[in-house]
Amino acid sequence: MIKMKNVAKTYPKGVKALRDVSVTIEDGEFVYVVGASGSGKSTFAKLIIREEKMTRGQMEVCGYNLAKLKSSDVPKLRRQIGVVFQDYKLLNDRTVFENIAYALEVIGTKPEEIRPRVMEALAQVELELKADLKPTELSGGEQQRVGIARAIVNRPQVLIADEPTGNLDPKTALEIMRLFYRINLQGTTIIMVTHNRTIVNKVHNRVLEIKNGEIVGDESKNNGSLQYDYNSGDYVVI
């Protein structure tokens, strides 16, 4: 669960990025965060992963009280949360396999567990056959799939993605969205910052709208749900 109560974030030079945010996100939800550029969406995401500290308020993320979280406990919090970036942030001098394995190595996963875990994550994003390629040999959509595999390889409770389809064409964006839906169906909470209203409007989900540092909308839409269609072999909105 993620709970914010009267949370504010003011950056050093006085920019009030978030003003008074109170919201609860339950385990297993799929939440979109929308709003104009500069409204505070990325700050919202950064507070959750403790990339930035809130200035005021209370926050609980995956059982951790962020107001009291010691710096030495930040890695424990981060282990519960996978992060997907708009620009993928892959290491271009390493292979796909090595990029994902690295996420496990830094947290001290036993060497014999690394290969099966990486291959399982690659299977989830349907990239097993590209394990030995370098990111520069992949399309943008494939690079983002590697980014997703890296984010889920540690089996986090929560996956946060800040405009993950921002650099992709609409068709590729939809393929990426299907992966997020599938991961959500397996129980992972998804928080996705996006500009893409067409994607947002397509399926059953919750939409938090941020404007000028405040949540001005919190709608749970139900425009159908996502189901696996055996004929097309894909997820469809019904």
Ligand code: ADP
């Ligand atoms: P969004 O993701 O919705 O575009 P952000 O959360 O990135 O919005 O930014 C919200 C506001 O905070 C903007 O005015 C932005 O310029 C400011 N801001 C973001 N990051 C920083 C920072 N590290 N230092 C100072 N101001 C920042």
Ligand code: MG
């Ligand atoms: Mg942003």
